[in-house]
Amino acid sequence: MVSAQTLERRIADSGRRLTEPRRQLIEAMRNLGDHFTADQAVQAAPSVGRATVFRTMRLLQDVGVLCQVVLDNGAIGYRLTANARHHHHLICSQCGATDDFASGGIEDQLAELGRQCGFDMHGHRLEIYGVCAACNTELDRR
């Protein structure tokens, strides 16, 4: 779990103000655990206006500590992350847990593939769906 200090420092370092609503939302999101929806974030910070929740979530995305996760069903989830660099997600269909991973190898392969098609690649998005180790052992036990 990313510390509140880290999150707050990232905001401050980017030149934005560290306001009370932002602090409250950060705390609320941290309490939600490692994955949550926009609506859960809104619910979890009742003293913070809806618009501000979305504004702050966008801000956190901009400074690289919150990332969007495209779920199996196309819905969008969110996840706090310490790791600001580009990465991908492993998403458990069972429990919803998300994990980050990076793979330079795949990156290179994609760039090469794009070149072959005359496509100038600027970015990409890769989500992997399945069942995480914890849920797997859980299932085996039954």
Place this chain on the structure above:
Amino acid sequence: MVSAQTLERRIADSGRRLTEPRRQLIEAMRNLGDHFTADQAVQAAPSVGRATVFRTMRLLQDVGVLCQVVLDNGAIGYRLTANARHHHHLICSQCGATDDFASGGIEDQLAELGRQCGFDMHGHRLEIYGVCAACNTELDRR
């Protein structure tokens, strides 16, 4: 462009009825070209009820002739495709055009990566953003 016959046959073959609203929506989507939003589909088939548009789009996804495309900004686009097998998308940020591609190599790599994390991979989603060949030559010309 996928033919209307192909699309209609896919529906019939899956045991669903080929109704007038479904035919109209298919025609409307074909007229929209190779990528469109849900709202555009709704607008393009004014004689078809909104709920039916969404139901039919889900049906077409189920039979593998319509796919969701997650755009750069997180919005969802749609694309008719003849290619029912799993594939990925090249999405042009300039003109919005989407292209399909498949790559078994990447697939294998992902499965291996998942195994290493104890993650039992069931599926994935890969979207590549950039500038397509046509837009590239267009930009060079300026």
Place this chain on the structure above:
DNA sequence: TTTCTGTTGATACCTGGTATCGTTTGGGTA
């Protein structure tokens, strides 16, 4: 032609997200 089931459209509702706009506030400066 009847019948039955799949399908439809209207409607209401939910979630995610943005735009607007008048008010508040953080934090640098006098």
Place this chain on the structure above:
DNA sequence: TACCCAAACGATACCAGGTATCAACAGAAA
């Protein structure tokens, strides 16, 4: 410490995507 102002805020309205409900309708098989 008080002042100031841009940044941030909240309420609100709005938009898009999507689902649930339910009474009415229509393919297609008997």
